[in-house]
Amino acid sequence: MSIDATSCKPRRGFMDKLLRRGPLEAVATTIIAVGVIMLMQPFSLVLYSWSFATTLFGTVMFIIVSRVRE
Numbered sequence: 001m002s003i004d005a006t007s008c009k010p011r012r013g014f015m016d017k018l019l020r021r022g023p024l025e026a027v028a029t030t031i032i033a034v035g036v037i038m039l040m041q042p043f044s045l046v047l048y049s050w051s052f053a054t055t056l057f058g059t060v061m062f063i064i065v066s067r068v069r070e
Contacts, residue, residue: 020068020070021065021066021070024065025065025066027061028058028059028061029062030058031058032055032062035051035053035055035056036055038054
């Protein structure tokens, strides 16, 4: 009688693969970068006025995601 080693591992669903630290940190870093670019652009007052909120959201997201499992 032999036991298949691959059947003992739990299968990961789509959300388990998506909700990991690496991809979420990349998204949070991108949001922070977009907020800084919005802050430095000289063309649109609307983008400038939303830049702080965008950067703050990315920073808070990064802090939360850094506590998620690997």
